[in-house]
Amino acid sequence: MNSRTFFILLTILIFNQFSFGQKIEPGKYVSVWKYNHFTGETVYNSDYGEEITILDSINFIFRYRDDITDRRGTGIFKTGKKFLNLEFDGNPAGYDTSNYKIIYSEVPLTDSVLFTIEVQDKFEKLYGARIEIFKSGVALLRSYSNDDGAAILKISKASLPVSIRISYVGYDYTYINIDSAMNLKIIATMDWPYRIITEKKSVTYSIKEIDLDGFYARGGSFSDWTFFKREE
Numbered sequence: 001m002n003s004r005t006f007f008i009l010l011t012i013l014i015f016n017q018f019s020f021g022q023k024i025e026p027g028k029y030v031s032v033w034k035y036n037h038f039t040g041e042t043v044y045n046s047d048y049g050e051e052i053t054i055l056d057s058i059n060f061i062f063r064y065r066d067d068i069t070d071r072r073g074t075g076i077f078k079t080g081k082k083f084l085n086l087e088f089d090g091n092p093a094g095y096d097t098s099n100y101k102i103i104y105s106e107v108p109l110t111d112s113v114l115f116t117i118e119v120q121d122k123f124e125k126l127y128g129a130r131i132e133i134f135k136s137g138v139a140l141l142r143s144y145s146n147d148d149g150a151a152i153l154k155i156s157k158a159s160l161p162v163s164i165r166i167s168y169v170g171y172d173y174t175y176i177n178i179d180s181a182m183n184l185k186i187i188a189t190m191d192w193p194y195r196i197i198t199e200k201k202s203v204t205y206s207i208k209e210i211d212l213d214g215f216y217a218r219g220g221s222f223s224d225w226t227f228f229k230r231e232e
Contacts, residue, residue, distance in 0.1 A: 024079060024207075028053045029214055029228035031221075037213060042229060050220055052086070052228060062086060062197065064221060073197030084207045084217065090199030099174050104185035108157075115153045115178070116185045117145070119166060125149025126190060129168040135159055157181045166190070 031050045034043040048066035055061065060077045063070070075088040108114070119129040129145040133153060140159060143151045155162065164176040171190040178184070205219035214229040 024054055024084065024210060024215060025212065025230070026054045026056060027230045028232045030231050031217075031226050032229050035214075035227045035229055048221065050222075050228075052084075060086060062088070062203075063194075065192070070192045070194035071197050072194050073201070079207075082206060082208065084205045086203045086205075088197045088199060088201045088203075090196060090201075092196045099191050100176055100186055100188040102184055102186050105182045108181065108183050111158075112154050112156050113160070113181055114183045115155075115164065116183075117151050117153070117164070117166070118185075118187045119145045119149045119151075119168065119190065120187065121171070121190050126168050129166055129190070132165045132167075133159075134163045134165060 029052045031045065032042050033045040035041070048064075051061075051063040053061040054077070058076050059074070061072070061074050063072045065071075073086075073088040074091050075086060077087070078085045115133075117131055119126045119131070125145075125147075126149050127145060127147050129149070129151075131143045131145065131151050131153065132139050133141040133155060140162065141153055141155060143153055145151045153164075160181055161177065161179040164178065166174040166176075166188050168190050170192065172193050174188045174190060176186065176188070203220050205217040207218075208216050208225070212230065214227055216225045216227055218225050
């Protein structure tokens with residue numbers, strides 16, 4: 001290998017390493033007030049914040065929230081050595097009010113089915129959430145969550161399929177459609193009402209110090225450098 005070829009290969013290697021170091025990897029990045037890069041200790045800003053979820057090489061999901069506003073959007077991003085640009089498409093797809101997961105199911109031994117439902121938001125269990133079961137638009141049963149955010153509802157198999165609607169003051173409804181005759185344990189995570197960011201709106205950040213922990217950004221809601229911590 002002559003010196004010219006060696007120099008070219010070395011240049012390519014250094015360039016690729018530099019490019020990797022500047023790449024924002026897919027994941028969810030949340031703005032924080034303070035972050036210790038050695039211990040991982042994190043202090044979140046409880047008053048407002050932004051979340052940028054990088055889905056792949058071009059697509060993102062965004063959220064801004066404060067005490068009175070919750071705005072969300074999707075679109076295509078562009079990034080360079082020192083900038084990140086979000087171009088919103090105004091698309092509401094991907095956002096819904098079905099914020100729940102079924103964590104356990106079993107075949108019932110009787111002619112009835114039991115639904116054990118735990119209601120929470122992102123921080124705590126919710127007491128007094130209203131849980132209703134509907135059949136063809138008619139309410140069959142109503143209950144409320146207890147101090148642990150839980151309620152147990154029982155209906156006959158003959159009533160299926162049904163819809164469950166969960167409501168709590170200040171949050172959007174959560175809807176759950178039940179078709180199969182199974183005893184279910186469900187965790188419902190209530191969410192705030194929000195607005196979709198309009199099409200062709202664009203936000204550009206100055207960025208620096210990109211690594212696997214996250215990156216610093218200035219722009220959007222932030223006039224000072226703010227760390228966006230990678231959380232998933």
